[in-house]
Structures are given as structure tokens and as C-alpha cells.
Amino acid sequence: MPRTLRYALRRLLVGGAMLLGLSVLVFLLLRAAPGDPVDAYVNPSVAMSPADLTALRVRFGLDRPLPVQYLAWLAAAVTGDLGYSLQGTGDPVLPLVFSRLGPTVLLMGAGIALAIILGIAGGVAGAVRRNGAVDIGLSVIAFLGISSPAFLTALVGLYAFSVRLRIAPSGGMLTPGAPFAFGDLLAHLVLPALLLSIGHTALIMRYTRASMLEVLSADFVRTARSKGVPEFVVVARHALRNALLPVVTLIGSTIGIAIGGAVFIESVFNWPGMGLLMVTAVRARDYPVIMGAALIIGAFVIVLNLLTDLAYAVVDPRIKVG
């Protein structure tokens, strides 16, 4: 068995154990939080009798001891059955979560792609023109981006571009009631993706700049220059490839952070993704959906981190996985 495959399998096995631990942790945290799905369901200004509430708890299986509830969930989960949402008409969790995964991947993918392109380009430009007007300008933008919390940029962006300028839809993924059109999807995507990318662009820009500055002063770059290699080739081929290693690590960890950012962006823009699903589920104490979503997000992050580690070997041939 090739070494890379063995490494990947070992990591996946460890990932499986981590998911099990994650499920126990999320289960316990949910039960420790005050209020259960029935408490969330009752409108306090429309009184219901405790007897009715008890009947609802029995219907949802919330009257059983906690270990029994967890083991029942786990036994079903290993067969791919993550249960049913306790809200609305009780959609099965797995299709529900997968139906929301696509929009989140699209939003995160677009946001992170924008962040990578703009961040690396800005970082290299800043490093090449160190302390020049471009560098200082980009640094100011980067610090603003890093300092702005996602919920603030989301609200400011919504107000500026949708309410005042009216050049972007105020939310949603498609125009309700209109037939599907790719342009319509893109028009709804661009503002939340741009806003999601701001913080990550800034971070990638700063990392790339610092890493580039270090590499540009290395001996092999000086040697390349002294041999008469054109500056573009020195920077793009010799320096950038070496400088990208810490940036790749950053991009890997960015994905996990982007999920957190997506929660805010999706809530503000009503983007029907995992973030919005999780916010709604937590508010409703919808245990099966929270458990299922946490498990799938966890698996997603574990696989992406593995892919990031495997990407090291591609970026830097000195690194051997396994």
C-alpha cells in the first residue's frame, strides 16, 4: 500500500474517533443548556399546560434517560440515519443537512477563492514594494479587514449595497418565485461572498507579505538574481512557491474559521446554508439537526485538513507525508 494512502487511512481512522468524541461532547453540551425542544416550541404568551408539554416530550423521546437517548442516536447514526428535525414537518436530518451543505460550500468556496486570489496578489505586491505607497495602502486595508467582525461587515455591506445603492439583492440565494437562472444565483452570491472574504483576504495578505519578505532575502533568491534571472521569474517561481507553505497552512485553518463567519453572513443574508440551519436549530433546541450538522461539519473539516496536509507535499517536495 503506498505510503500516502496508508497515511490518509490512518488519519481517517483518527478522524472517526474524533467524530465520536465530538458527538458525545455536543450531546452533553446540548443537554446541559437550559431548555429543550419543547421549551423552545412553546410561545410564552400563548400558555400551554405542563401536561401538554409532557405529552410532547414523550412524542419526541425526550423522556428517556440520557444514555439511552445517546445510544439510540448513535445506533441509528452509524447506519446513516441521523433522525428527524423536531421543527416544522420533521424533515429527515441527513437530506436536510446535505441540502444546506451545497449553498454553504458555494458561499465559502466563492469567499475563500476571492480571499486567496486577492490576499496572495496583495501580499506579494506589498512585499515587492515594501514600505511603498502600495504596501502601506494594502496594510491599512488589511488591518481594517482583520479588525472588522463578520457581523459588522455583513450589516454594513447589506445596508450600503442593498438598501442604499440597491445594486445587490438583500438576501436569499435565488429570486423567490422566478425560474432558476445562473446569473440570478451569481447576483445573490457576490455580496455575501465578498463580505465573507474580507477578513480572510486581509489575513492571507499579511501572511503572504511576511513570508515573501523572508524568502526574498534568502540566499537562493539572491543567487537567482545574480544569475540574471528576470525579476518576475524570481518572485513568481523561486520566491512565491517557497513563501506559500505557511500560507497553505493558513488557508487550511481558514476553512474552519470561514464556517464560523458563514454563520453570521448566512443569518444576515438569509443564505440557506448550514450556518443558517444551525442558528435556527440552536434557537429551537432541535437536537437531531444540531447533532447531525455538527457531525457533518466535523467530518468536512477533518477531510479538508487532511487534504491540506496532503497539499504540503505538492507545494514543497521536501515534505513527505506519513
Add this chain to the structure above:
Amino acid sequence: MLRRTLTGLALSTTLLAGACFALPAAAQDARTITGAFDVGPGGMPGNFNPLSATAGFTWLNLYFEPLVIYDAALEKIVGALASSYEVSGDQLTYTFRLAEAKWHDGKPFTAEDVRFTFDLAKNAASGSNFAARLTSVASVTATDARTVVVKLSAPNSGLLDTLTKVMMLPAHALSAMPVADLARNAWWSTTPIGTGPFRFTRYANGQFVSLAANPDYRGGAPKVDRVVNRYFENTAGAVAALRSGEIQFTYVEADDVANFKDDKAFRVIEGNSYVVNYIGFNQEVPLWKDARVRKALMYAIDRGQIIKALYGGAAVPANCGYVAPAFVPAGIDTYAYDPAKARALLADAGWAKINGDKPITLLTYYNTPLAGNVMAAVQAMLAQVGINVVPRTVDVPTYNATVYAATPDWNAFPLVYAGLQNGPDPSIINIGLNEKQLPPAGANIMRVRMPSLSAAFDTALGETDAAKRPSRYQDVCKAMNESLPWATLWVTARYGVASTKLNDFVWVPAPAGGPYEAHPEHWSITR
């Protein structure tokens, strides 16, 4: 060259993103009305099953219909799918004559559908929220295809109010489904059929629900082709969409109203919330046993000033559980702001010995900025007379888990700032105040045990003469005003904002979203 390449890369990416801004979102056709019908306290987004709905009836009523319905003033109950109804003198027999109506699949609506719906609504196994409220229904008989007779085992003055929320369901589409699987069936969000002016066409998960006109509606074909209910995570998102012209209607918070009031593009709709806000005294806590202490709280809070300064005048002071003139007798104590009287009452009661300045938790689930300001004002006013309350704001599940706990920690909620629906049917507050409604029987969560108040409720609930009922509820009001189970504060107004492009649009901020006679078939839009 390098700089050009980098600049080019960054510029082209920025321009590409910028170009996407120029992409127009798909336009809605000119005969579509889009609204945020499930935003606000009357909404229940994601719920499609009227049997398990505790709100959201404004939207559900666009495609489902009940037998009877409130008029748009929420003053009287009139026929909907029942073209007329009669109630026997002893209040034990209700006879409904059915309208000539068709389900959206073309099949006729019959008495059998009514009997089938009653069976489901009475059966908690179907996921029905109405089972407890329909226990007095002894039998439902279809005497012919267009007549249904409902017999009760005991008079139930709230029956018609309950029936306004029981949407009729098609027996031919649902009777083959096992009752226990009904609540979870995909039918509700994929192919439901009703008898309303619009028929269900599509639910885009978490985004919107779309309805199309029902040309065969017995009240006439709707004037628009489509009505869309767009989902929003919060009111602010809906307000942004309204301002940007993407939707034509939404519920708004009271502090948003000022932004729309003078804008000719919008019409502000104001209505009674039918929720009385109160400070509830936990009767299991010795602090509130003395009526003088409870009265002191009433005198210590300047409700007029709070209503004027914080609610902008959009509330009515409540001196009992009701503010509707029909249920408020003349001559009850108005508890006008009088901090000196409050101090004197507290001194007489020996407040220094009862509690003194020890902090008392005031638990609430109201978590808007406006509610925070109200709590701060109440805290400051009570502090002036020597009552040291500390507001504690929690989310709804935490609040419910605290006050509905099987073995409650009384000290976790010695006081609550809460609301209880008080209309349109006045009997609705009985569950929170009558001694017979102490948990687990009812939701008398503050453990009110006041015999005169319970007796007044019992008399009002047992009154079979509809003409005498308002006077009976005036007695309830009087008993509340004298015994003060709660420090009643106010009933606020609620608001919706509609584009002035909408014509004949009817929306009422009814509790639970109604339902009420909105006549959506008459709604139209000017583009």
C-alpha cells in the same frame, strides 16, 4: 512585469466581482406579491401543518380555510367554510351549514371532510395542538353532505375561537395515512391541498414558499397570479428587503415605525397585540403575600411615562388582564403613578423586614433593545421606592424551562416580566390565573391562588348567555384589579409595513397570526 501581473490579477478579480453586482437578480413577474408573512410574533416559518401550528395562520389561511373565522377587526366570528352556523340555547349543539367549495384538486369539500378534520384535531397522536381544547366535543355528525352537527359534553365558550384555527383538511388525500405518521409526512410541504384562494406550488427549503392563484375559488379568482412568502432570520433582514423593493410587506418592530411613517412609498399598519404585559408575582415566594406590597409595585411604576417615552404612545395601560372597553368596568383603580403612596404602602407592610434592599430577580424572555430599556426604566422606578429588582433576560427555551420545571426553583423567578394573550376571546387568560389551572393542569405558572378571581373566571366560563358574557369578564377584570395577581402594565400595539403599491391588502397583527378575513383574492399590486 511582475507588478503588472499582480495588479492585473487583483484588478480582474475585483472587476469580476464588481461585474457580478451589475448582474440583475431575476425579476418577479408583475402579478406576484412577495411578503415576509412569517416574520414577527405571529409567524411560524417552516411549519406547514396547521394541526401543529401555534402561529403562522395568516399565511396558512391563504391556502387552507377553517369553518369559521374572525372578521378583520377581530371582533366577531363569522362563517368561512361554514356559510352559516347556529348554537343551541344550552350551548351544547353547534350546527354548521357548509359552503359549496372545492379542494385544489377539484374534488368537492363535504361534511365528511369536516368530520375527518375533527377526528384528527381531537387526536393528539396526529400531532394536533387542539386535542386539549376539543375535549368537550362529544360527537361530530354529518347529517347530510352539507350539514355538520357538533355536540358537546359541556358548554365551551371558547369553542368557536378554537375552531377559527382548525383548518379543514381533505379526507380523500389524508385518510389513508397512518395518524401517527401524519405530522411527519412530506405531504404538508410538497403537495398539500386546501380550499383557499391560492394553491401551494413550491417550498424552497429555508428560503420561500410560493402559492399560485386558485381560479376556481368560490369567492372569485384572485387578482394576482402568485403570492410568495419569503423567510427571514430576523426582522432587520425583512426591513432591508422591504426598503430595497424586493418584498412588499413585513411585520416591523415598534422602533422601526418612525423610519416608515412619513415615507409615501409605504403604509404603516397598526393593531392591537392582544398580549397583556405584566410583572408576575411568584406566589410561592413569601415576598408578595401582602397585597400592600403588590399595590406598591403598581403605584411605583410610571406606566404613562414609559408608554410615552419608550413606546412612543403605542400602548394602552392595563389595570387588569384586559384593555378592551367591553371587558373593563367603570370605576376600577387606575393605579396612577404615586411613588409616595408606594413608599407608604411598603412601610405599612414592613417591607424593610420582608426583604429590604436585597436584590430580587426579574426574569424575562423579552430580549429586544426596547424591552431592555423598559426593564431599565422599571428597575430605576422600583429602586426609588426601595424595591431592588435585577432584570435577567434569557431566551425563550431557558425561560420556559425555568417557569415550567416540574420542581421549580422558586428563587429563579420571584418576579417575571412576561406577556399573555388576552384576546380576542377573553377566556384565554383563564389558563394563567385560575387556581384550577395550577400546574400540571394548566399554565398558572406564578401559582396564583385567589379564590375571588378563580370564582369570577368559573362564572364567566360557565355563562351560556352570550349577551351576559362581557359583563362576566368585567367581573374578572374587577377581581384582578382588586387582588392584583400580577402588576398589569400595558397592551402594546404591533405594526406591519406594506408598500403603497399593494391594493386592498389586509393584514392584522393578530395573536398567532389570526386567522382573520383577509380576502387575499382581492389583493393586487401596481407595478
